[in-house]
Amino acid sequence: MFLDKLKNFKSYKTETTPCRVKLSSNENPFELSDRLKERIKEEVGKIPFNRYPDPTYRQLKESVAEFYGVQPENIVLGNGSDELIHILITVIGDLSRPVMYPVPTFPMYQVSADILGRPKVEFPLDEDFQLRKESIDSALEKKPQIAFFASPNNPTGNSFDSELIRYTADSGVFTVVDEAYIDFSDKKDFVEEALDSRTNIVVLRTMSKIGLAGIRLGVMIADSKTASLIDRVRPPFNITYPTDVIGRIVLTEGKEEIKQQVEKIILERKRIMNAVRQIKGVKVYPSDANFFLIKVPDGNKVHRMLIEEGVLVRNMSHLPNMENCLRISVGKPEENDIFIKALEKVLNAL
Numbered sequence: 001m002f003l004d005k006l007k008n009f010k011s012y013k014t015e016t017t018p019c020r021v022k023l024s025s026n027e028n029p030f031e032l033s034d035r036l037k038e039r040i041k042e043e044v045g046k047i048p049f050n051r052y053p054d055p056t057y058r059q060l061k062e063s064v065a066e067f068y069g070v071q072p073e074n075i076v077l078g079n080g081s082d083e084l085i086h087i088l089i090t091v092i093g094d095l096s097r098p099v100m101y102p103v104p105t106f107p108m109y110q111v112s113a114d115i116l117g118r119p120k121v122e123f124p125l126d127e128d129f130q131l132r133k134e135s136i137d138s139a140l141e142k143k144p145q146i147a148f149f150a151s152p153n154n155p156t157g158n159s160f161d162s163e164l165i166r167y168t169a170d171s172g173v174f175t176v177v178d179e180a181y182i183d184f185s186d187k188k189d190f191v192e193e194a195l196d197s198r199t200n201i202v203v204l205r206t207m208s209k210i211g212l213a214g215i216r217l218g219v220m221i222a223d224s225k226t227a228s229l230i231d232r233v234r235p236p237f238n239i240t241y242p243t244d245v246i247g248r249i250v251l252t253e254g255k256e257e258i259k260q261q262v263e264k265i266i267l268e269r270k271r272i273m274n275a276v277r278q279i280k281g282v283k284v285y286p287s288d289a290n291f292f293l294i295k296v297p298d299g300n301k302v303h304r305m306l307i308e309e310g311v312l313v314r315n316m317s318h319l320p321n322m323e324n325c326l327r328i329s330v331g332k333p334e335e336n337d338i339f340i341k342a343l344e345k346v347l348n349a350l
């Protein structure tokens with residue numbers, strides 16, 4: 001009885017079919033270096049596991065702040081940015097007033113709103129997956145109090161028009177710019193706006209896309225007043241002791257390594273996108289992220305046949321305006337070669 005409302009609840013689904021090549025979760029395909037792993041082993045070995053971590057995460061916040069060029073008081077830490085998304089949807093404004101976001105986009109905005117029973121205003125992207133002012137205006141008529149813009153957007157890969165993001169914030173909506181993939185883009189971020197209390201804008205970042213999906217560390221960047229208020233509702237020990245320790249090591253001693261991996265991923269993205277463009281019957285969408293989207297003649301079938309070839313990509317065919325679309329995360333060069341060959345083979349066999 002108490003849980004009846006969850007009977008039809010659709011939780012967030014990921015692709016889990018075991019495959020030789022996994023290009024389905026937008027992770028960084030490269031592992032940390034042995035040098036960093038040794039440092040981590042050394043420091044994790046010193047953790048008093050019977051104790052709680054520092055609830056203020058002072059040292060971790062300092063490392064994160066330095067990594068992003070902001071101050072520790074501008075930071076709220078989350079157990080992944082998923083947790084921060086949920087906290088924001090819980091505390092911003094009145095739960096009876098809607099959350100707005102474009103579709104298709106990252107599903108957690110919808111999932112969190114549904115858990116809380118908060119109304120949603122979903123508005124469509126255009127055929128190039130861009131924001132349209134008319135759609136934003138119609139959404140604003142429903143009086144939302146919080147908006148999410150993933151830019152670069154997942155699963156489409158493109159960045160949004162920053163003027164339209166600012167326009168939404170200027171219309172009096174608390175605006176979250178989710179920059180999970182910004183490291184792979186040359187577009188300007190929203191950090192400056194997020195630090196300015198007059199803008200209604202905050203930024204989300206995550207360590208998951210740059211090599212630390214396993215430790216669950218998300219970051220909100222905001223002006224100090226907004227950050228300190230939201231920090232009050234964060235569960236007291238939401239970051240585990242190991243994450244605290246590993247995060248600090250990687251963000252300080254591993255900075256250069258992450259930068260080099262990101263550069264490699266961007267180069268690989270360009271290389272595979274060019275190769276896939278040569279394959280007949282495939283449309284390749286532009287990308288500012290560590291993944292890209294393609295359209296094929298029969299998405300479900302190609303997805304299945306790629307699995308038979310040992311390659312797992314994300315099937316997006318079920319989403320609005322994404323019929324026959326597949327999302328491909330950039331892998332290691334050798335994995336990408338296997339993907340390109342498999343895609344050629346599958347399309348020839350269709």
Ligand SMILES: Cc1ncc(COP(=O)(O)O)c(C=O)c1O
Pocket residue numbers: 026079080081082083106150153154178180205206207208213217218
């Ligand atoms: C746009 C976007 N935001 C947030 C996240 C969640 O990241 P995290 O692993 O930090 O929870 C993802 C993960 O895929 C994402 O695509």
